[in-house]
Amino acid sequence: MVNGQELSYLLRLVIQRIFAAFVTLGVVSMxxxxxxxxLPGDACQAFLGxxxxxxxxxxxxxxHQLDKSPIERYGIWAAGLAQGDLGNSIKxxxxxxxxxGPRFRNTVILGLTAAGIGIPLAIALGxxxxxxxxxxxDFWISGVAIFFMTIPDFITGTLLISLFSVWLGWLPGIVIMxxxxxxxEVFSQIGLPVLTLMLVMIAHIMRMVRSSMIDVxxxxxxxxxxxxxxxxxxLLLLHALPNALLPAINLIALNIAWLMGxxxxxxxxxxxxxxxxxxxxxxxxxxxxxVQAIALLMAAIYVSLNLLADLLTLMLSPKLRTQRVxx
Amino acid sequence: xxxxxxxxxxxxxSTSGKVGVALVIFHxxxxxxxxxxxPYDFNAQSEVLEHMGPSLAHWGGLDTLGRDVFTRxxxxxxxxxxxxxxxxxxxxxxxxxxxxxxxxxxxxTDEFMMRAVDTFLAIPFMIxxxxxxxxxxxxxxxxxxxxxxxxxxxxxxxxRAATLGEVTKDYxxxxxxxxxxxxxxxxxxxLPNIRDALMVEAAMRxxxxxxxxxxxxxxxxxxxxxxxxxxxxxxNARIYMPLAPWPVLLPMIALSSLIIGINLMADALAKSLxxxxxxxxxx
Numbered sequence: 001m002v003n004g005q006e007l008s009y010l011l012r013l014v015i016q017r018i019f020a021a022f023v024t025l026g027v028v029s030m031x032x033x034x035x036x037x038x039l040p041g042d043a044c045q046a047f048l049g050x051x052x053x054x055x056x057x058x059x060x061x062x063x064h065q066l067d068k069s070p071i072e073r074y075g076i077w078a079a080g081l082a083q084g085d086l087g088n089s090i091k092x093x094x095x096x097x098x099x100x101g102p103r104f105r106n107t108v109i110l111g112l113t114a115a116g117i118g119i120p121l122a123i124a125l126g127x128x129x130x131x132x133x134x135x136x137x138d139f140w141i142s143g144v145a146i147f148f149m150t151i152p153d154f155i156t157g158t159l160l161i162s163l164f165s166v167w168l169g170w171l172p173g174i175v176i177m178x179x180x181x182x183x184x185e186v187f188s189q190i191g192l193p194v195l196t197l198m199l200v201m202i203a204h205i206m207r208m209v210r211s212s213m214i215d216v217x218x219x220x221x222x223x224x225x226x227x228x229x230x231x232x233x234x235l236l237l238l239h240a241l242p243n244a245l246l247p248a249i250n251l252i253a254l255n256i257a258w259l260m261g262x263x264x265x266x267x268x269x270x271x272x273x274x275x276x277x278x279x280x281x282x283x284x285x286x287x288x289x290x291v292q293a294i295a296l297l298m299a300a301i302y303v304s305l306n307l308l309a310d311l312l313t314l315m316l317s318p319k320l321r322t323q324r325v326x327x
Numbered sequence: 328x329x330x331x332x333x334x335x336x337x338x339x340x341s342t343s344g345k346v347g348v349a350l351v352i353f354h355x356x357x358x359x360x361x362x363x364x365x366p367y368d369f370n371a372q373s374e375v376l377e378h379m380g381p382s383l384a385h386w387g388g389l390d391t392l393g394r395d396v397f398t399r400x401x402x403x404x405x406x407x408x409x410x411x412x413x414x415x416x417x418x419x420x421x422x423x424x425x426x427x428x429x430x431x432x433x434x435x436t437d438e439f440m441m442r443a444v445d446t447f448l449a450i451p452f453m454i455x456x457x458x459x460x461x462x463x464x465x466x467x468x469x470x471x472x473x474x475x476x477x478x479x480x481x482x483x484x485x486x487r488a489a490t491l492g493e494v495t496k497d498y499x500x501x502x503x504x505x506x507x508x509x510x511x512x513x514x515x516x517x518l519p520n521i522r523d524a525l526m527v528e529a530a531m532r533x534x535x536x537x538x539x540x541x542x543x544x545x546x547x548x549x550x551x552x553x554x555x556x557x558x559x560x561x562x563n564a565r566i567y568m569p570l571a572p573w574p575v576l577l578p579m580i581a582l583s584s585l586i587i588g589i590n591l592m593a594d595a596l597a598k599s600l601x602x603x604x605x606x607x608x609x610x
Contacts, residue, residue: 024446024449027442028446031446040462040463150534151582154542154545154558155582158579166568173569264454279451279454294451295455299451
């Protein structure tokens with residue numbers, strides 16, 4: 001039971017963490033801004049390249065308020081951000097929300113699909129590997145998973161394309177769709193990218209679940225349950241698994257953040273119109289305001305998912321929660 | 328150096344350790360001697376352009392420009408190895424120094440450093456890398472320094488945690504009582520005691536950095552053509568896969584075998600030192 005003292009302690013911890021996350025994001029926005037500021041040339045010079053001279057340059061600078069001091073510009077940018085206004089893209093000359101929005105949607109669709117299938121699968125495989133530890137099943141599951149975790153994601157993607165698309169002809173090798181294609185069309189195209197992402201991420205979670213499951217299975221309460229004659233599936237799923245998942249929460253959050261942040265290389269491999277590929281294109285085009293906005297978006301996803309994982313771990317583990325309640 | 332010798336012997340005791348070390352040594356030796364052993368000029372274009380399949384004369388076939396894939400694969404890891412080996416060294420040195428200092432100092436310094444590390448880890452590395460390369464070019468020095476800087480941030484955390492486990496031990500207190508300076512304590516007393524953890528970390532960072540480097544050249548930001556590089560070769564040959572699947576094969580095998588070798592070595596090293604290899608995402 002959660003008593004009053006514990007609750008107020010918990011509340012204080014939660015507020016502390018949320019506050020810390022906001023501070024981190026504020027500092028990240030400064031670092032991202034400063035990093036772009038420190039690069040040689042400003043956004044207009046970078047974008048215009050050879051043509052960055054005279055009136056054209058002056059016009060561009062005036063339009064994007066580059067004639068103001070860096071501190072003033074950071075103020076304008078940060079104030080805009082706080083109101084959900086990201087600024088304008090230089091190359092695409094329209095509000096950044098319109099550029100980022102649909103592509104972010106695509107990245108989220110891809111990431112959630114990969115996470116939705118991959119994470120339960122990884123947990124299941126981890127449990128199976130732990131149950132059959134040091135035996136053939138474990139050896140094969142772990143071996144294959146580690147192989148795909150180790151090799152570069154673009155090699156995994158290329159292998160899958162050559163197998164399923166070039167050789168067997170079952171799935172489209174690259175994604176050909178409009179940025180704002182309806183969801184059903186997106187789903188019809190993302191088979192191979194989802195498979196690639198799953199293969200890359202499964203091993204991390206599977207190994208973690210496997211090793212913490214082995215620890216839990218060796219603990220006294222599991223032995224007690226076994227001696228009481230509990231059916232195996234009950235023992236595994238209802239008693240051991242919840243305890244084994246606790247250490248994996250942070251890793252799962254990290255994986256989701258990684259997926260939501262747009263997986264640059266995989267999106268490029270499959271020509272998928274998400275924010276990962278957008279960021280590569282933005283850098284190639286020298287569209288610095290766009291780069292800045294994407295970097296901040298990715299950081300925000302990372303920070304908030306980490307926060308969520310921290311809070312979840314806190315709620316679920318009595319040990320951490322009550323650690324410092326006793327005076 | 329009997330300690331290092333003993334560690335090496337332990338690593339080589341396991342099969343996976345043997346395979347890993349053999350793969351890594353093979354790739355390093357190859358990177359050094361390859362310019363003298365390749366059968367063709369890496370940039371020479373064959374006259375028979377349409378003949379792209381593997382043959383006795385061209386084991387790996389020819390790429391789209393009629394260049395010998397086998398030759399280019401032998402040469403394709405040189406810049407990757409050069410950049411990542413020195414990049415890892417840079418990351419380990421600066422990360423360990425800052426991390427040890429932070430853990431040893433404790434208090435506000437430590438608090439501040441850890442906040443800074445958290446902040447930097449939130450920034451997407453790949454975008455930062457691409458930005459720096461887009462602005463400062465893709466010379467070996469820029470790549471080494473940028474990768475070394477970014478991958479050192481994670482080392483700070485590990486070195487700090489390892490140092491925290493040592494600072495309260497008697498030998499550190501004794502050194503402090505003798506009036507040794509901070510850097511003497513860190514480098515002469517604490518460093519030898521956390522060396523094992525740092526060595527495993529270095530091996531892991533190396534493989535992650537190699538992943539990042541090959542991704543960069545795959546995206547066209549890493550190595551300037553016509554210099555052969557595995558990531559770049561895969562990227563170029565990939566487009567023609569439906570017509571000619573073989574040019575992607577050798578560079579994929581080469582890159583994968585090196586990364587797998589480093590990982591096997593890291594695993595064996597961690598096991599022989601009695602450390603559990605940490606389960607983390609490559610950053």
